[in-house]
Amino acid sequence: MTLALCPLCSDDDDIVVVRTFDGGRRLVKHRCGYEWEHKEPTSPQRDPLRSFQDLKARFPNADDVDREQLEVVTRLKEQYLAVKPDLDPAVAAYWSKYQQVFSADGLWTCDPRTLKDFANSEVGARPGNQATFNSAWNDMGDAAAGKATRQTIEYLLHGPSDVPLEDRLEHLLSGTKPFAMTGFKEALLTRVLCVTYPDRFLTILKYTTEAGGKREIARMVYGLELPSPESVNWTRGRLILWSNDLLLDLAGEGFANRQHAAAFLWWAKDQPGGRRAA
Structure with a gap:
């Protein structure tokens, strides 16, 4: 029995049920003769760990956007699409080249x-300054750094089929x-996905940044508050992919790519x- 004290004696000796x-x-009952009702303390209940599918189902979706806000964005989209896009003709050839490079055969x-x-390229999507990656590459040398980069990309794109892409990214x-x-992190990993799966991934390479990542765009354009990247259950890998899919769904059709x-x-x-955020 969990330790109990007699309310009269403040003593825990010779207590019987x-x-x-x-x-x-x-x-x-205590040896002094006093009786009272005692209840075993209950263990605090922790929030259960939710399954992958349960978390994905709970992630914000297009139905969560306020109807009036959707109408505002629809008008903005009509305004934007009225202007012919100024697309870089070099992107298609560059990405086609790296689709071959990132294939199972081409990677090695x-x-x-x-x-x-x-x-270090900005063709099609700008990953920003890659000083950490470049420093690590120079320290390791072409052979070792090339091997580590190949293994990283291989795991992301061609890793175990029973591990979702979201979780391979998180790993x-x-x-x-x-x-x-070293240094081949969110922006570069997302850029690899953009090149390899050009029909699925938006060229927004960070989940959250001061300048505006997927999380900020969801808030500022659609009024949606997406989970914090510090959340243990969601994980950054899941947030990166699910926010991409959400924004792609919300943006809709009509774009060149x-x-x-x-x-x-x-x-x-x-x-x-x-x-805008408050």
């Missing part, structure tokens, strides 16, 4: 410098895979109809 009731309650036969060049972001290349759709979202967040 007189009677047991439902719900963990007991009538107990390409020149390692091709991988370093990818990390690389969190450092649980010892082979992961996903880069065009991403450019619209970037533009829309700075328009008067956008809902």
Whole structure:
């Protein structure tokens, strides 16, 4: 029995159970003769860990957007699409090249410098300054850095089929895979996905940034508050992919490609109809 003190004597010696009731309650008696009802303390209940599918189902979706806000964004979209897009003709050829490089066969036969060049290119999507990656590459040398980068991309794109892409991405972001290349993180991993799956991924390479990532765009354009990246259950890998799919669904059809759709979202967040963070 959990330790109990006599309310009269403040003593816990020679306490016996007189009677047991439902719900963990007991009538107990101290040697002094005093009887009282004592209840076993209950363990605090922790929030249960939710399954992958349950979390995905709970993630915000297009139905959560206020109807009036959707109408505002629809008008912004009509305004944006009225102007012919200024698309970079070099993107298609560049991405086609790297789709071959990132294939199961091409990844291990390409020149390692091709991988370093990818990390520092802004064609089609801008990953920002890659000083950490470049410093690690230079310290490791082409052979070792090339191998680590190949292993990183291979796990992301061609990893175990029973591990969802979202979770493979999280493993690389969190450092649980010892082979992961230093500095080859969210922006570069997302850029790999943009190149490999151009019909699915918007060229918005960060989940959250001061300048505006997917989370900020969802808030400022659609009035949706997405989960914090610090959330343990959601994980960054899941947030990155699910926010991409949400914004892609909300942006809808009519764009020349996903880069065009991403450019619209970037533009829309700075328009008067956008809902800015307080």
